[in-house]
Structures are given as C-alpha cells and as structure tokens.
Amino acid sequence: MKEITFNHRKSSVIGMGTWRIGEGDLLKSQREMEIIRYGLNHGVNVIDTAEMYGDGKSEALIGKAIKGFDRDKFQIISKFYPNHATPKLIKQSLENSLKRLQTDYLDSYLLHWRGNTPLAETVQGLEEVKKEGLIKSWGVSNFNLADLKELAEVPDGQNCQINEDLYNLTSRGVEYSILPYQKEHQMYFVGYSPFGSDKNEFLSLKDDVGQVAAQKHISIFELLLAWVIRNNNVLSIPKTSDIAHFQSNLHATEIEFSKDELELLDKIYPKPTKETTLDII
Numbered sequence: 001m002k003e004i005t006f007n008h009r010k011s012s013v014i015g016m017g018t019w020r021i022g023e024g025d026l027l028k029s030q031r032e033m034e035i036i037r038y039g040l041n042h043g044v045n046v047i048d049t050a051e052m053y054g055d056g057k058s059e060a061l062i063g064k065a066i067k068g069f070d071r072d073k074f075q076i077i078s079k080f081y082p083n084h085a086t087p088k089l090i091k092q093s094l095e096n097s098l099k100r101l102q103t104d105y106l107d108s109y110l111l112h113w114r115g116n117t118p119l120a121e122t123v124q125g126l127e128e129v130k131k132e133g134l135i136k137s138w139g140v141s142n143f144n145l146a147d148l149k150e151l152a153e154v155p156d157g158q159n160c161q162i163n164e165d166l167y168n169l170t171s172r173g174v175e176y177s178i179l180p181y182q183k184e185h186q187m188y189f190v191g192y193s194p195f196g197s198d199k200n201e202f203l204s205l206k207d208d209v210g211q212v213a214a215q216k217h218i219s220i221f222e223l224l225l226a227w228v229i230r231n232n233n234v235l236s237i238p239k240t241s242d243i244a245h246f247q248s249n250l251h252a253t254e255i256e257f258s259k260d261e262l263e264l265l266d267k268i269y270p271k272p273t274k275e276t277t278l279d280i281i
C-alpha cells in the first residue's frame with residue numbers, strides 16, 4: 001500500500017471513513033466492525049469519525065472494533081460540533097468521545113465546521129486538551145482559504161495540523177488555493193467523500209469517465225479513489241461496509257495514471273482556475 005506522511009507519522013494513503021456506521025442492527029454492526037478490523041489488518045491505519053456520526057454510535061462501534069489492536073499502530077481522528085467549540089465544551093465532548101472510543105487519546109481532534117464561537121476561544125480549548133495529553137494534534141474541517149488565514153492569525157492558530165474538506169473528481173475547488181496553502185504551511189489535507197457520499201448521491205459522473213476506467217481495466221470507483229490520491233498529498237477516507245468494496249479500494253491505492261490519462265480527466269472535469277465557493281456535504 002502506498003504510504004504518505006500524515007499528522008507527522010507514516011500513514012496509509014487512505015483512511016477509513018465511518019459516517020453512518022453503528023446505526024443498524026446487530027448483524028450490520030458486526031459486519032462494520034469486521035471491516036474496521038480488516039482495514040487495520042491490511043495496513044489502513046487512520047480512522048475518521050465524529051461525535052455527530054450516529055450521535056456517538058460510530059465512535060462506540062469503533063471502540064469495540066479496535067479492541068485488541070495496538071493503539072500506537074493507527075490514528076484516530078474525531079470531530080466536535082461547532083456548538084461545542086468553547087474550552088469547557090471541547091473538554092466535555094472530547095471526554096465523551098474518548099469514552100465511546102475506549103481510548104486514552106485522539107491522534108487529532110477537528111472542529112467539524114465553523115460556527116459562532118470565536119476561533120481564538122476554540123484554539124485555546126484545543127491547546128489545553130493537547131497539553132493534557134488527550135489529543136496529539138488538532139485541526140479543522142470544511143474551512144476555506146479565508147477561514148484558514150483567519151485561523152493562522154489567532155494565538156496558537158498556526159498549530160493547526162489538519163484541514164479536512166470535500167475532495168473528489170467532480171469537486172476540485174480545493175486544488176486552487178487550499179492544497180497549495182496547506183502545503184506551504186505544512187498542514188495535512190484530508191479529502192472526504194471520494195465517491196460522493198452515501199449511495200454516491202452527490203456524484204453524477206459523465207460517461208467519459210467510464211471510458212477512461214474501462215481503458216485502464218479498472219472500475220470507476222477505483223479510478224475515482226486512485227485519482228484523489230494521485231499526488232501523495234491527500235489522505236482520502238472512503239467509507240465502505242462491504243468487504244469486496246474495501247478490497248477494491250485497497251487495489252485503487254496501487255493504481256497510477258499516465259500524463260495523457262490525467263489530461264483526459266482534466267478535460268472532463270477541469271481544474272479550478274479561480275477561487276470558488278467550496279462544495280460541502
């Protein structure tokens with residue numbers, strides 16, 4: 001599996017998305033736990049979750065799934081609601097997440113999206129729990145360039161390690177300024193929803209994409225995932241609860257594109273040429 005440096009550690013180039021897991025019956029949850037274990041056993045060593053997902057059910061399922069695995073060998077990212085972004089509520093949310101996840105620390109803790117709490121207050125709260133050893137790093141999600149620049153101006157704002165935004169073949173907005181800015185400021189980028197989210201509802205692909213995939217003898221899903229991680233500067237976090245899909249996603253991490261293929265895909269879904277409002281799911 002292709003590896004990248006993520007959150008200052010060697011990491012798989014894909015992580016495990018976990019939105020909408022832990023919300024079904026016993027058998028569904030059992031399958032979802034097996035997927036997480038399968039992933040950890042096959043070198044996928046980042047798990048992305050949030051207190052929002054199933055109102056804690058995703059974290060609770062992950063907590064059960066990771067039992068018996070060496071906690072030092074994989075990273076867990078979780079996120080807190082914007083209305084929990086004060087120092088007091090960050091601590092409370094974090095303690096609840098840690099309890100559900102049955103772990104002593106998070107590898108990173110992200111503000112899920114921007115709310116009304118001043119960024120300086122949120123950063124202060126995050127720095128406090130970092131000092132206590134409850135998180136290794138902190139970051140943000142769904143931030144645009146203006147948000148990131150504002151964040152960098154508040155005390156300790158430059159300690160932000162991660163920004164997680166939507167990124168897939170049809171939503172390329174982050175390529176214009178977010179990816180270059182994060183590279184310049186050594187901030188890791190997590191790209192969510194490589195397949196357009198649950199049941200691919202936010203992805204309506206042009207037929208030409210299917211032709212490129214067919215010529216490469218790969219599935220369209222493999223093309224989508226391999227494309228997102230093509231430059232080793234993105235940790236993509238596909239979600240799947242299906243073992244065959246997981247295997248296909250693992251296969252995608254080995255796929256490379258020729259210059260011609262990339263140019264063809266650029267013609268179908270052009271790179272952004274100006275700052276645009278970022279897509280959000």
Ligand SMILES: NC(=O)c1ccc[n+]([C@@H]2O[C@H](COP(=O)([O-])OP(=O)(O)OC[C@H]3O[C@@H](n4cnc5c(N)ncnc54)[C@H](OP(=O)(O)O)[C@@H]3O)[C@@H](O)[C@H]2O)c1
Nearest residue numbers: 017018019192193194195196197199221238239240241245
């Ligand atoms: N920070 C944020 O605001 C934010 C927002 C959205 C998502 N996220 C994170 O990003 C993760 C991924 O995004 P997402 O869950 O929205 O959607 P996604 O990963 O883009 O797509 C998931 C959908 O694709 C299907 N799928 C996965 N692999 C497949 C394959 N190889 N072949 C066919 N179908 C496949 C899944 O079905 P099966 O389960 O049946 O495979 C599911 O319906 C989330 O789980 C969450 O952790 C973060």
